[in-house]
Amino acid sequence: MTTMYKEDICEMIDAGAAKIPADLIIINGNLVNVNSAEIYPADVAVYKSRIVATGDVSGYIGAKTKTIDAKGKYIVPGLIDGHLHIECSKLSMTSFAKAVLPHGTTSIISGLDQYVVTAGLDGIEEILQEIDKTPLKVFWGLPFLTPYTLPQSNVGFNVTAKTHAEVQKWPEVFGVWETVSEFIENQHSDVMKAIEYARINRLPIFGCAPMTRGHKLNSILCAGVRLDHESYDHQEMMEKIRKGMNVIIRESSISHFLAENVKVITHLNPRLSRRVSFCTDDVIASDIINNGHMDKLIRMAIANGVDPLTAIQMGSINSAEAYRIDHLVGSVSPGRFADILLVEDLVKFNIDTVIAKGQLVVENHQTVYQFVPPKRSNVLLQSMKLKPVTADDIAVKTDVTEPTVHALSLDVDFDIPFVRRGRQVELAVKNGVVQPDITNDAIYATVIERFGKTDGKPKVGFCSGWKLKAGAMASSCAPDDNNVVCIGTNSADMAIAINHLAEHGGGQVIVKDGKVLGFLSLPICGIVSDLDPHTMAAEEEKLLQIARELGCDLPDPLFYMCCLQITAIPDYAITDLGVIDFHEQAVMDPVFKCGCTHGKLHPKCHH
Structure with missing residues (x-):
């Protein structure tokens, strides 16, 4: 098992109180505060993998503290892809981290579902160990069921209610992944049990509700579905927001919905923006290399009329709040992971430096972190x-x-x-x-x-x-x-x-x-x-x-x-x-x- 809580809590309290010197400080930058919707001069102090202070950090400097001068740059929280089938990139977790971190993506919500159906839980444990060794964070949602097909096809491993009874208790699980609306509508017995277990374990239900409106939408909301990434036009997305859903705009390598769905903000009501975030769902390597990843979506939103601060909120804190992980990621705030971008221009959103889990990954547009894939077992091969x-x-x-x-x-x-x-x-x-x-x-x-x-x-x-x-x-x-x-x-x-x-x-x-x-x-x-x-x-x-x-x-x-x-x-x-x-x-x-x-x-x- 792995856990995101590496540091001792007493040690972190002392680091926040400046009793322990910071490992890294960032000075002279303009902080993009997605919590308060402000931009203002502020410094940042980092201890190990976490942010311990913002504002005046002069009291956190020790003999071994490293300093990054962000003069003329904006300090932006690391970006979050709110729904992604990582395996569709055909890149391993290590290779995928190498691809997206330079584009500012420091966290991903994923079901790792294709690893699940091909390698089962033994394979998943191996993949989780691999993820743990990279600066990229993956917040895993246990798939509601595998396979997702109706009628059920044949795969290598089936996630069932029995799986949920055991695996929902793993520390790596942050919710129930992509619960397809037809399975709720049919009241599939294993899915109903998975939702019941999630209630007991206080885990959110992630939805998959394409073209779902009216009575059908009401039905899945009554099942407890919290969010959805599958709106096919902005009117569908608007109905979901009105009925209390957090919604995610999808812009993948082959499905292009951002320009249409961002109209809920630019054409209908700009105050809806805090209920809206971004995801790529499925991306391939050539698209990332040629066009970017979450940084591309920020630029697209701005080009479609969203102001830069709002676009950055949609790419960071909004996802974190929707998935109930904002105590860990989504903002440059004390106690959160030190996922920090230095950006030269908020409109062009050109990323100069990337820090993830407190580690320097990209500096002056160059990748400086060494990505080394692990040895693979026969379970995966x-x-x-x-x-x-x-x-x-x-x-x-x-x-x-x-x-x-x-x-x-x-x-x-x-x-x-x-x-x-x-x-x-x-x-x-x-x-x-x-x-x-x-x-x-x-x-x-x-x-x-x-x-x-x-x-x-x-x-x-x-x-x-x-x-x-x-x-x-x-x-x-x-x-x-x-x-x-x-x-x-x-x-x-x-x-x-x-x-x-x-x-x-x-x-x-x-x-x-x-x-x-x-x-x-x-x-x-x-x-x-x-x-x-x-x-x-x-x-x-x-x-x-x-x-x-x-x-x-x-x-x-x-x-x-x-x-x-x-x-x-x-x-x-x-x-x-x-x-x-x-x-x-x-x-x-x-x-x-x-x-x-x-x-x-x-x-x-x-x-």
Whole structure:
């Protein structure tokens, strides 16, 4: 077990009383006080990992006290990402810390859910030990359940009510992570018990309520959900605020909601800002390297009309208060972690220096901290138990005798990321197998269980929107389940792609005409790597360019493909169980049984 309380409490009391000299002081800066909404000259004293004084710190200086002169700069609290699936970056915890700390992100709220489903609690303990050794803080919310899918798919480890009874008592747990509204609406027994345990343990419930309004919103609030990061427009967000929710504006690598949702402040009521914070949800290395992380969101908010002090509050204290961790982080205040940024210009928000847990990480725009990943155990390195597949395994079979059939294709909605609409397509049938159609942009999509829990036979459907003209692509990093997901124009290339991941311990791969064109190895749980962030960004760019050459014009074809397993967002998904109807919460046959669809994309015709 790890704990954030490293220092002895009596020692900290003495340090706050100036009976023990500070290790570090910052002088001559202008403090951005997010508690009082003021900016004024003040110095800061740090002892070990904590801030012990602000204002006049002359009495805290000793013979060994280090001094940083912040003349002409602003002293800003470290930034907090209020909801993040860290594993989607494909970077290990150490590599991810190296990527985001220079951008001012010193704390993250995460469920570590993809580590959970691939490596279980033993793996999580190893990851928590790794986190503890970096300057980055991760406030872990135990996932409300795993997997998140309805109906339940097969994963490496299931979080159940029994898990919550034990693990909610761990010191690393700060809440119940991403409680999907459908599970509350259905009163899922394990989820109800998890919420009851949270009440006993006084832990907040973190929500996931996309497009949730009216009676459904009232229902999840009555269950105790405290906050949500899934508003699809500012009116939805406004209703959630009016009903007492803390809301988080999401701006990820593929879902861009900040410009829309910040209108609750800039267009409706600026006094709402203290109920609003920021998150990135899912980010990739190339986005961080090229555009920034939480610092990017601060700049975007300012560009959209939010004043700099308010934007900084949204990126720091607001998240801390929403998650009930403001006694630890969120402001430059005595007793809090020494997470401090020196910023040259609040509008441009260019970060000069980063201190996290009292350690100097970035100085004069240069990373000075040494990030060294730990040795990995077999718990994290041997999660791929995927059986080989053949081209014949990857097919949509039908007993329809006509030469063509109507089928459902999962059509990616470029305007609303993650959302897959249903598209009706007419496809040829050969020897009882429904064929993909490149010209009609209807290709195969499959998910294969990779933890050795089932027979591992692929479940196959169709997808549209990728415009793939040849070949196949596959990934073992694919939330929420991290089973292997693959799309392709033909079964032979898809089988090669899937088997390549099985043979090489996981990753992302693109195949054409039987040849592997690009492969990114993700050996840790089959989902992340210890690659340097810049190296990871370069590898992502290589795969992107290969996908472009094969016809894909989505902003990030592999990332969009990986999201096909998410059943919590309408209208359709695909898991190792098959094609999933979000509204029915059931597996469905992607082939229509007759031409009569009554204007609805649903194969259950009784004619």
